[in-house]
Amino acid sequence: MSGPVIEVQDLHTRYGSRWVHQGIDFRVERGEVVALVGGSGSGKTTLLRQMIGLLQPARGSVRVFGESLFGGGPRRERALRRRFGVLFQHGALFSAFSVFDNIAFPLRELKLFSEAEIGDMVRLKLDQVELLPEHGRLMPAELSGGMVKRVALARALALEPELLLLDEPTAGLDPDLSDSFVRLIQQLDRELRLTVVLVTHDIATVSALATQVAVMEEGRILAFGSLDQIMHSEHPFICSFFHSDRGVPVEAS
Known part of the structure; x- marks a missing residue:
């Protein structure tokens, strides 16, 4: 299959009068492991819910395997959803x-x-x-x-599934169990050749798993790239997030 596994275009999401996303553009290519990171309330879990069809956007579109998650009848929607698996927090x-x-x-x-x-x-x-x-x-x-x-x-x-979505996969685990679970995901990714999107606040998990990182803040994607590229950003929020004592610090190469 050609084209991205996930394509988000001009996504706007609203809860009542509060805007959660304001113009997100985002692509996940086949075989990538993409980590969505950001502070509490940045919109990363809501974005994951959009990708699995639990929420409909106020504006914009979310396409998975080149198809909209909504419309075309229940049979088509079920067939599309069978192509991805979800691990909830x-x-x-x-x-x-x-x-x-x-x-x-x-x-x-x-x-x-x-x-x-x-x-x-x-x-x-x-x-x-x-x-x-x-x-x-x-x-x-x-x-x-x-x-x-x-x-x-x-x-x-x-x-x-071809696509695996993980919401805070290591949340609530002690360091040893977290490391063991991350190694398991790495092994399964190699064996099954998955495309993976994960939401996490744990920098060690990002470092171990992610081929690409999307940094979110206030409903927008501030930066998207490899961890090394993100770590060299001079944006104040990114510097604070990756170089503070939240999670395990990561040294840029």
């Missing part, structure tokens, strides 16, 4: 479902597979996120924070 697991059933949920919704096939696919996803088959019997309340993230990632990958 706190996992968003169904509390009444076992680990197995959480991962199986999107597969069962398709109504294309037998239960035996679904079982095989769930076990494969558990293995991909370095969990054991017996973990499938556990309930979300029995999981550690790190396991919740892995189960949620397995569910996001259940339909073999």
Whole structure:
């Protein structure tokens, strides 16, 4: 496929009378790992929600795989959404479902597979996120924070997506678990050749994963480029964000 995986043009988003985005232009090319960073209230999570179709823009457009997320009928919209997976910040697991059933949920919704096939696919996803088959019997309340993230990632990958969107993937994890989860994402990215967009405030995660960084502030993208390019920016907000004590400091090469 030619063209960007995600293309955002002249995006304006409003909650009531408050403008969240004011004229965002943004592209994600196939195979890139793009990190959206910025202060609280900068609009990065809202931008992620626009990319997965949870919000419609007040003005402008969001295209994924060259297609609008809205219009063309439910069948076309569902087919498009099956091409990407989402890891929400706190996992968003169904509390009444076992680990197995959480991962199986999107597969069962398709109504294309037998239960035996679904079982095989769930076990494969558990293995991909370095969990054991017996973990499938556990309930979300029995999981550690790190396991919740892995189960949620397995569910996001259940339909073999081409695009993976991650909202604060290491939030709430201690440094060791955070490092382990980042290594897992790196491994899956290499094996599955994904395109990835992640929202994060953690500079160490940006440094480890991102091929491109978009810095957001007050509903706009201040800068877009490699981490090295961003680190050499003289913009006051960017200097404050990347060279302060928030997260793990990064040294520009």
